[in-house]
Amino acid sequence: MVLTSDREMLSLLAPEIPEILVQRYHILRKIFYSAPAGRRSLAAYFQVGERVIRREIEVLRNQGLVTVEHKGVSLTATGRSLVKSITPFLKSFLGLTVLEERLIDLLKVKDVIVVPGDLENDEVVLWEMGRAAARILRKCLKEGIVLAISGGTSCAAVADMLPETPAPAGITVVPARGGLGEVVDYQANTIAARVAQKLKANYRLLHLPDSLSSKALQVLLREKKIKEVLDLINSAGILVHGIGTAEEMARRRGADPREMERLYKQGAVGEVFGFFYNSTGGVVEHIPGLGLYLDDLGSRVENVIAVAGGRRKAAAIVAVVGNHPHDFLVLDEGAAKKILELFGEAHNNINLV
Amino acid sequence: MVLTSDREMLSLLAPEIPEILVQRYHILRKIFYSAPAGRRSLAAYFQVGERVIRREIEVLRNQGLVTVEHKGVSLTATGRSLVKSITPFLKSFLGLTVLEERLIDLLKVKDVIVVPGDLENDEVVLWEMGRAAARILRKCLKEGIVLAISGGTSCAAVADMLPETPAPAGITVVPARGGLGEVVDYQANTIAARVAQKLKANYRLLHLPDSLSSKALQVLLREKKIKEVLDLINSAGILVHGIGTAEEMARRRGADPREMERLYKQGAVGEVFGFFYNSTGGVVEHIPGLGLYLDDLGSRVENVIAVAGGRRKAAAIVAVVGNHPHDFLVLDEGAAKKILELFGEAHNNINLV
DNA sequence: CCCTCGTGGGTCTTTTTTTGACCCGTTTCT
DNA sequence: AGAAACGGGTCAAAAAAAGACCCACGAGGG
Numbered sequence: 001m002v003l004t005s006d007r008e009m010l011s012l013l014a015p016e017i018p019e020i021l022v023q024r025y026h027i028l029r030k031i032f033y034s035a036p037a038g039r040r041s042l043a044a045y046f047q048v049g050e051r052v053i054r055r056e057i058e059v060l061r062n063q064g065l066v067t068v069e070h071k072g073v074s075l076t077a078t079g080r081s082l083v084k085s086i087t088p089f090l091k092s093f094l095g096l097t098v099l100e101e102r103l104i105d106l107l108k109v110k111d112v113i114v115v116p117g118d119l120e121n122d123e124v125v126l127w128e129m130g131r132a133a134a135r136i137l138r139k140c141l142k143e144g145i146v147l148a149i150s151g152g153t154s155c156a157a158v159a160d161m162l163p164e165t166p167a168p169a170g171i172t173v174v175p176a177r178g179g180l181g182e183v184v185d186y187q188a189n190t191i192a193a194r195v196a197q198k199l200k201a202n203y204r205l206l207h208l209p210d211s212l213s214s215k216a217l218q219v220l221l222r223e224k225k226i227k228e229v230l231d232l233i234n235s236a237g238i239l240v241h242g243i244g245t246a247e248e249m250a251r252r253r254g255a256d257p258r259e260m261e262r263l264y265k266q267g268a269v270g271e272v273f274g275f276f277y278n279s280t281g282g283v284v285e286h287i288p289g290l291g292l293y294l295d296d297l298g299s300r301v302e303n304v305i306a307v308a309g310g311r312r313k314a315a316a317i318v319a320v321v322g323n324h325p326h327d328f329l330v331l332d333e334g335a336a337k338k339i340l341e342l343f344g345e346a347h348n349n350i351n352l353v
Numbered sequence: 354m355v356l357t358s359d360r361e362m363l364s365l366l367a368p369e370i371p372e373i374l375v376q377r378y379h380i381l382r383k384i385f386y387s388a389p390a391g392r393r394s395l396a397a398y399f400q401v402g403e404r405v406i407r408r409e410i411e412v413l414r415n416q417g418l419v420t421v422e423h424k425g426v427s428l429t430a431t432g433r434s435l436v437k438s439i440t441p442f443l444k445s446f447l448g449l450t451v452l453e454e455r456l457i458d459l460l461k462v463k464d465v466i467v468v469p470g471d472l473e474n475d476e477v478v479l480w481e482m483g484r485a486a487a488r489i490l491r492k493c494l495k496e497g498i499v500l501a502i503s504g505g506t507s508c509a510a511v512a513d514m515l516p517e518t519p520a521p522a523g524i525t526v527v528p529a530r531g532g533l534g535e536v537v538d539y540q541a542n543t544i545a546a547r548v549a550q551k552l553k554a555n556y557r558l559l560h561l562p563d564s565l566s567s568k569a570l571q572v573l574l575r576e577k578k579i580k581e582v583l584d585l586i587n588s589a590g591i592l593v594h595g596i597g598t599a600e601e602m603a604r605r606r607g608a609d610p611r612e613m614e615r616l617y618k619q620g621a622v623g624e625v626f627g628f629f630y631n632s633t634g635g636v637v638e639h640i641p642g643l644g645l646y647l648d649d650l651g652s653r654v655e656n657v658i659a660v661a662g663g664r665r666k667a668a669a670i671v672a673v674v675g676n677h678p679h680d681f682l683v684l685d686e687g688a689a690k691k692i693l694e695l696f697g698e699a700h701n702n703i704n705l706v
Numbered sequence: 707c708c709c710t711c712g713t714g715g716g717t718c719t720t721t722t723t724t725t726g727a728c729c730c731g732t733t734t735c736t
Numbered sequence: 737a738g739a740a741a742c743g744g745g746t747c748a749a750a751a752a753a754a755g756a757c758c759c760a761c762g763a764g765g766g
Contacts, residue, residue, distance in 0.1 A: 006359070006442045012416050012435060013381070014373050024366050038713055051754045054714090063365050070713060070762060082365060089359045391742055404725050407743090423733050423742055 007092045018093055025083075025090055026117065026124075027056055028065060028075070032083040033124050036072030090116060099336045103329070106343055107318065110327040111136075118334030119309035125332045126309065130157025133307045133330040137162065137240060140303040141199070144170035145237040149195055150177060150273065151188035152242035154307040159194040171201035174233045176241060177273055178208040204229045239301045243308035244271040245316045253287060270316030277319040303327050314338035360445045371446055378436075378443055379470065379477075380409050381418060381428070385436040386477050389425030398475075443469060452689045456682070459696055460671065463680040464489075471687030472662035478685045479662065483510025486660045486683040490515065490593060493656040494552070497523035498590040502548055503530060503626065504541035505595035507660040512547040524554035527586050529594060530626050531561040557582045592654045596661035597624040598669045606640060623669030630672040656680050667691035 011018055023046075030045060031037045039057065043050040057073055060066045065079035075083065091097050096114045103112040113132045117125040137158065141147070145168075149155055173196035175188030184190050189205045196203030206229050208220065220226050244252075249271035250263055263285055267278035274287035308317050309332035318339055321329050331339075364371055376399075383398060384390045392410065396403040410426055413419045418432035428436065444450050449467045456465040466485045470478040490511065494500070498521075502508050526549035528541030537543050542558045549556030559582050561573065573579050597605075602624035603616055619637035621629040627640035661670050662685035671692055674682050684692075 009435060009439050009442055010374070012418065012431070013377050013439070014370065015412070015416055017367065017370055017373075020367050020370075021363070028366070036713085039715095040712075049754055049756095051756085055753075057714095059368070063368055065365065068714070072713060078365070082362060086362050086366070089362055389742085392744095393741075402724095402726060404727085408724075421743070425742060 005092065011093075021090070021093060022116070024056060024060070025086060026122070027053070028060065028079060029083050029128065030122075030124050031066060031073055032075050032080060033127050035074035036069065037074075038072045042073070087116075094333070096333060096336075099333070099340070102340060103331075103336060106339070107322040107329065109321060109329050111329070112336075113328070113330045114336045115309070115330070115332045117332060118311065119332045120311060120334060125334075126153065126157045127161055129154065129307055129309050129330050129332060130159075130161035133158045133240065133305055133328075134162040136305055136328050136330070137238065138165075138167070140238050140305070141167050141171060142237070143168040145172075146232055146235050147171060147173045147195070147199075147201075147238045147240070148176040148233050148236035148301075149173065149188065149192050149239075150175070150241040151186050151191060152244070153186055154242035154309065155188070155191050155240055156186050158240055158305075158307060159191045159198070162195060162198045164198045167199040167201065171196075171199055172232060173199065173201050173203040174229060174236065175206050176233060176236075176239060178206050204232055206230075206233070234300070236301055238303045238305070240305045240307065241272055243306055243313060243316050243320045245269065245313055246271050246276050250276075270319035272320050277316075279315060279319050281319055281322055305330065307331075309335050311335055311338040314342055318342060358445065364446075374443070374446060375469070377409060377413070378439060379475070380406070381413065381432060382436050382481065383475075383477050384419060384426055385428055385433060386480050388427040389422065390427075391425045395426070440469075447686070449686060449689075452686070452693070455693060456684075456689060459692070460675040460682065462674060462682050464682070465689075466681070466683045467689045468662070468683070468685045470685060471664065472685045473664060473687060478687075479506065479510045480514055482507065482660055482662050482683050482685060483512075483514035486511045486593065486658055486681075487515040489658055489681050489683070490591065491518075491520070493591050493658070494521050494524060495590070496521040499525045499527060499585055499588055500548070500552075500554075500591045500593070501527050501529040501586050501589035501654075502541065502545050502592075503528070503594040504539050504544060505597070506539055507595035507662065508541070508544050508593055509539050511593055511658075511660060512544045512551070515548060515551045517551045520552040520554060524549075524552055525585060526552065526554050526556040527582060527589065528559050529586060529589075529592060531559050557585055559583075559586070587653070589654055591656045591658070593658045593660065594625055596659055596666060596669050596673050598622065598666055599624050599629050603629075623672035625673050630669075632668060632672050634672055634675055658683065660684075662688050664688055664691040667695055671695060 027042065027046070030042060039053050040050055042057075043053045046053070057066060057068060060079070061068055064076055065082060066073050067076055068074075088097075091100075091114070094116050096116060099114045100112045103109075103114070113136070115125055115128045115132055117128070119125045119129070133154075137147075149158070173192045175192040177188055189207070192203050192205065195201075206226070208226070221230070246263055246268035247260070250260055250268075253274075255263070263276060266276075266284035268276035268284045269279050270277045275283050276285040276287075278284050305328045306317070306321050307330045311334040313331075314335050317329070317331060317335060380395065380399065383395060392406050393403055395410075396406045399406070410419060410421060413432070414421055417429055418435060419426050420429055421427075444453075444467070447469050449469060452467045453465045456462075456467070466489070468478055468481045468485055470481070472478045472482070486507075490500075502511070526545045528545040530541055542560070545556050545558065548554075559579070561579070574583070599616055599621035600613070603613055603621075606627075608616070616629055616638060619629075620631035621637045622632050623630045628636050629638040629640075631637050658681040659670070659674050660683045664687040666684075667688050670682070670684060670688060
């Protein structure tokens with residue numbers, strides 16, 4: 001037998017390590033995002049005994065990674081830098097590197113970032129995905145480029161996690177589509193504005209609902225102001241978007257039972273921008289809307305960053321990303337593993353907390 | 354704070370790891386060298402409870418690294434390959450890489466290999482040093498070259514650990530000096546013969562005691578057979594030698610108390626080939642002998658490999674190697690750390706079993 | 707202002723793990 | 737044949753981990 005990586009050696013020699021490492025990292029990461037954090041709340045969060053957390057905190061404090069005050073536990077500078085920089089290493093530990101490579105291969109995309117954890121069990125994963133996507137986003141930024149960003153919690157996380165460091169000049173941020181849903185924080189307009197603010201960039205908004213009758217569309221397209229924004233959107237050089245499950249998105253768009261049934265029969269599993277995709281990546285339905293018009297997503301846009309997490313989105317991710325020339329995909333471990341399951345692949349990875 | 358290596362990160366996140374790792378590796382290594390090994394003998398060897406070993410063995414067996422039969426515990430193929438290939442990784446874990454770099458810098462040698470463990474506590478370390486030196490030796494072998502090797506336990510270990518894989522043709526192995534001491538296994542002649550056998554090379558022996566009167570020397574030098582061997586020795590392209598402490602070597606050479614006193618007063622700490630070095634590397638005494646005549650060791654020899662281990666040899670190693678253009682130095686962790694102590698350097702490394 | 711809530715810390719008991727100390731049957735080598 | 741060494745089993749002691757609780761403190765809200 002040939003031992004390839006240091007990680008393998010370590011796991012072989014000390015099989016108990018990965019678990020410890022992962023748990024501790026998760027705790028550290030949680031503290032990173034929600035400091036100051038209390039013992040009890042952490043314990044509740046990870047669904048373990050308080051004493052367990054207590055012990056871990058003690059270790060971490062001895063290591064100088066956290067400080068513990070009356071307000072709760074926070075990270076030291078070392079701790080913060082550890083959370084930020086440990087990912088590549090931890091990833092190899094969790095077998096995420098392997099996951100990423102498999103997904104790049106299966107989905108034919110440029111790059112895949114798998115964030116450790118499961119969005120559905122651990123809200124921190126969402127922020128982590130946001131950070132990962134934000135990192136990619138920043139690398140794609142060029143002077144004078146137009147950045148289109150869609151709505152949803154994933155894109156909101158990207159906006160949240162985007163650092164406020166200086167960006168190239170002349171960037172314009174636009175929402176990829178019109179308004180959808182009720183929560184203002186998750187609407188494309190809101191997110192676009194927040195991103196623009198962080199990048200110190202200009203932004204234009206689309207003050208319209210996403211779903212309109214064809215007639216209304218025709219009228220609005222003649223509006224100069226709206227036309228301008230739409231042109232901007234369609235000249236975007238970067239696109240950041242989430243991915244929805246067909247069912248959920250149909251419901252959110254207020255589809256009636258008949259429409260739902262039709263979608264189901266057509267095998268729709270994923271949705272982006274009002275396009276419903278079946279599992280082989282075909283568009284089965286299209287809700288007319290204002291904004292990015294792409295039946296082949298990303299063919300015109302140079303950099304597309306898709307962000308989605310959670311096991312339940314696995315099929316949707318495959319449907320949407322797997323058959324389009326997306327450049328980047330950011331997802332979580334849960335979704336990544338589920339996708340491999342869908343492809344009938346075994347993944348003998350370390351199972352974690 | 355900037356985190357440089359994965360090892361640092363791991364040690365920071367899980368400080369209990371290194372210890373586990375090192376202990377388990379040491380056990381594995383011991384089994385590697387003395388399989389089949391019994392629980393009780395291992396426990397006695399490492400001076401821990403039998404049950405501790407038992408538990409470790411269980412883990413290792415679950416990992417498929419060892420098999421346990423009635424004869425004792427042995428390594429599986431995986432286990433063997435682990436022991437052989439883990440060294441670089443483990444070294445970084447033990448901070449040995451740092452040690453090596455410091456020593457290269459301090460002693461001004463081409464390369465330093467530090468073997469984990471302490472020769473004085475763990476006999477396995479000797480074999481490990483032998484293996485390390487043998488590896489270097491094999492790399493230096495070229496067709497038609499003359500290899501001179503001296504006596505002592507260290508060089509014997511090199512001979513033992515030398516694999517019997519095919520070597521370049523036309524190699525001649527010679528003892529670096531005449532006979533010394535009583536144990537035939539550790540005499541240069543014996544070792545040279547064993548090395549030659551393993552390399553399937555020719556060898557010539559020096560059937561003479563190392564210490565002779567000047568008169569006898571003169572006579573013998575005129576002997577053609579002896580002259581031939583001596584010429585061979587002095588045309589050596591590779592030299593493998595151990596390093597002795599001045600005190601020990603003087604005693605072994607049968608020095609009387611007066612001579613001992615003189616050596617002590619002259620500050621002799623190290624010995625090689627009858628040359629006694631003080632701590633600054635000066636030759637303070639020279640016992641005339643037959644063989645390699647080098648007051649500047651290695652000036653004519655292309656590749657010199659010095660092998661020595663144990664804390665008590667630290668000063669000797671510095672004296673001998675530190676001031677000569679030796680190419681390679683193989684030593685153990687104990688000696689390496691002691692040397693840094695001698696140089697007044699702190700070494701905050703992981704302390705092990 | 708007090709009162710509540712969440713915080714870290716202390717302490718006790720229970721549970722689990724680890725370790726020590728045996729003994730036993732078998733194999734191996736002398 | 738017999739001694740020595742092997743793995744394995746077992747039980748009790750010890751240690752470590754975890755659970756459960758209470759306390760004093762301080763921030764924030766009524």
